[in-house]
Amino acid sequence: MQTKQAVRDLLDRLPEDCTLEEVLYHLHVIQAVETGLADAEAGRVIPHAEVADALRRKWQLGQGQ
Numbered sequence: 001m002q003t004k005q006a007v008r009d010l011l012d013r014l015p016e017d018c019t020l021e022e023v024l025y026h027l028h029v030i031q032a033v034e035t036g037l038a039d040a041e042a043g044r045v046i047p048h049a050e051v052a053d054a055l056r057r058k059w060q061l062g063q064g065q
Helices: 003-013 020-041 048-060
Strands: none
Touching: 003 020
């Protein structure tokens, strides 16, 4: 989707009295989701089980304090 159209669609969904801060927040979320989807498509991901194991090891060793 083109950027200008995405912004138009967002503005159409937001309430008339939204603040600029709210608009910027929603734009940030859209960008973050698109970046995440692109990373997943390109294989730049870490399996959940691998992350969970790494965190578990970190906390068991007392490094999480």
